[in-house]
Amino acid sequence: MKIDDAAARLEALGNPTRLKIYRALVRAGDNGLSVGRLQTRLDVAASTLSHHLKTLLVVGLITQERQATTLICRANYGLMQGLIEFLVDECCVETICAPAPSKMPSQSAIVVLKGKGTSR
Amino acid sequence: MKIDDAAARLEALGNPTRLKIYRALVRAGDNGLSVGRLQTRLDVAASTLSHHLKTLLVVGLITQERQATTLICRANYGLMQGLIEFLVDECCVETICAPAPSKMPSQSAIVVLKGKGTSR
DNA sequence: CTTCTATTTCTATTATTCTAGAAATAACAG
DNA sequence: CTGTTATTTCTAGAATAATAGAAATAGAAG
Numbered sequence: 001m002k003i004d005d006a007a008a009r010l011e012a013l014g015n016p017t018r019l020k021i022y023r024a025l026v027r028a029g030d031n032g033l034s035v036g037r038l039q040t041r042l043d044v045a046a047s048t049l050s051h052h053l054k055t056l057l058v059v060g061l062i063t064q065e066r067q068a069t070t071l072i073c074r075a076n077y078g079l080m081q082g083l084i085e086f087l088v089d090e091c092c093v094e095t096i097c098a099p100a101p102s103k104m105p106s107q108s109a110i111v112v113l114k115g116k117g118t119s120r
Numbered sequence: 121m122k123i124d125d126a127a128a129r130l131e132a133l134g135n136p137t138r139l140k141i142y143r144a145l146v147r148a149g150d151n152g153l154s155v156g157r158l159q160t161r162l163d164v165a166a167s168t169l170s171h172h173l174k175t176l177l178v179v180g181l182i183t184q185e186r187q188a189t190t191l192i193c194r195a196n197y198g199l200m201q202g203l204i205e206f207l208v209d210e211c212c213v214e215t216i217c218a219p220a221p222s223k224m225p226s227q228s229a230i231v232v233l234k235g236k237g238t239s240r
Numbered sequence: 241c242t243t244c245t246a247t248t249t250c251t252a253t254t255a256t257t258c259t260a261g262a263a264a265t266a267a268c269a270g
Numbered sequence: 271c272t273g274t275t276a277t278t279t280c281t282a283g284a285a286t287a288a289t290a291g292a293a294a295t296a297g298a299a300g
Contacts, residue, residue: 047250050248069245
């Protein structure tokens with residue numbers, strides 16, 4: 001993942017309204033949620049919701065599938081995992097070549113995550 | 121982590137310049153990097169860099185430690201892990217109570233990550 | 241074709257963010 | 271105190287984003 005793509009995706013998630021939308025879709029799983037269902041759940045103007053959905057769609061964080069007049073939205077899990085891996089990979093790579101052998105306290109948290117990177 | 125905090129952190133990472141700053145610090149590990157070192161590496165105006173560092177600092181994504189006249193910046197790994205867990209937890213919780221037993225294709229990616237949540 | 245529901249596009253307003261030059265401050269050395 | 275380096279705060283202009291009302295479009299049903 002390129003850094004500008006990653007930034008665009010993080011920015012898309014970095015708005016409270018859009019993050020709520022995204023989380024609702026993550027919770028919904030593969031069933032997804034229609035735009036209208038999202039609107040009543042999150043109590044936001046239809047045009048505002050549509051605007052935010054487009055933002056999430058453009059960066060690939062969600063997908064949409066039309067079922068007659070309703071649009072089903074779903075979170076794109078694979079892309080989320082790619083984003084997470086982008087955030088944690090390359091962690092501390094420069095530390096190896098540097099002195100500072102003594103204290104390395106806060107590293108465990110990331111190591112735990114790094115060890116888990118399966119599908120890339 | 122509250123949703124507004126998570127959004128603020130994602131927004132902080134959602135600017136290409138700030139994401140580069142953050143990644144440089146993640147790469148640097150616990151040695152960290154001084155503000156001046158970051159400036160020459162990323163080739164950004166000092167005032168702009170200071171502005172972005174403050175943004176990252178306010179949301180807790182980085183820490184700063186003064187060493188005489190220079191300020192050492194470090195990534196806050198623990199907070200990053202918290203953010204990642206916020207993004208993937210509650211995944212698909214509503215699907216359990218819903219029909220749709222057949223297709224569940226894209227779930228593995230998240231399940232892999234969910235199983236790893238150790239320190240919270 | 242008309243109507244109905246679902247959703248988007250258009251439009252405008254208000255608010256926020258990005259950027260960087262200039263001036264100010266912090267910490268130290270001499 | 272003076273000078274020097276490192277960093278921040280002030281300021282301001284340009285750009286971008288958030289919100290939502292109104293109008294337009296999509297698809298299906300009658």
